């Protein structure tokens with residue numbers, strides 16, 4: 194097997210290559226002046242390839258489409274560490290596209306398998322037939338092992354994920370509940386735990402605009418000693434990182450499914466192991 198590294202995933206591709214021993218194929222990728230993309234696989238020597246590219250923009254999707262097309266006569270695995278478009282996992286309004294269904298159809302019309310890390314929801318997962326989902330919460334858990342912290346989920350929806358990380362870290366965990374005080378005011382507080390003078394880690398799957406974490410943290414600053422945040426996918430749209438730090442979050446920790454400055458943890462070993470088991 195050879196690996197094809199896409200434009201949004203160069204670091205993780207290199208790490209997966211080192212861990213798995215699969216070499217990186219020589220490719221040409223460029224953008225024309227009108228914005229169209231071009232892809233060429235120069236190294237045609239293998240029968241099996243894995244294309245690695247997170248889906249963090251529409252160009253990333255076109256890259257995947259072109260790379261998979263260039264590999265039409267090969268056996269190809271699509272590795273999409275961050276599966277963007279997964280939050281549109283149903284038609285919320287009549288007439289809406291189910292974006293992740295379109296992405297799933299495209300990927301699976303070429304790839305024999307699709308590998309991803311913590312896709313956003315069970316609903317999103319249901320649109321795939323050949324998906325292998327890796328759970329990276331253990332990577333976050335390992336990072337915090339033995340540290341004097343409490344892990345909090347910003348909402349009940351993420352609680353099960355956070356629980357898995359906390360069990361590995363060996364720390365207490367809880368989720369935040371919203372209580373409406375009146376028409377304009379809500380209070381957000383941990384369901385069971387006391388957070389007075391504690392070091393809090395707010396854990397989520399995705400940080401996009403940062404709004405969820407900023408809102409959750411704003412209700413804890415008065416009581417907690419320190420608040421940091423950890424996520425798997427650091428989408429960090431626009432100036433989200435700046436907004437997070439300016440709001441008082443002391444540190445942002447993420448994995449390398451999306452490659453950012455804060456992506457200090459890696460899921461490359463987990464992906465490498467799945468690829469090795471495929472050969």
Ligand code: R5P
Nearest residue numbers: 397399400401402403404405
């Ligand atoms: C929501 O269901 C997700 O788990 C995240 O909480 C959400 O995507 C974060 O988005 P943002 O950073 O824009 O609030």
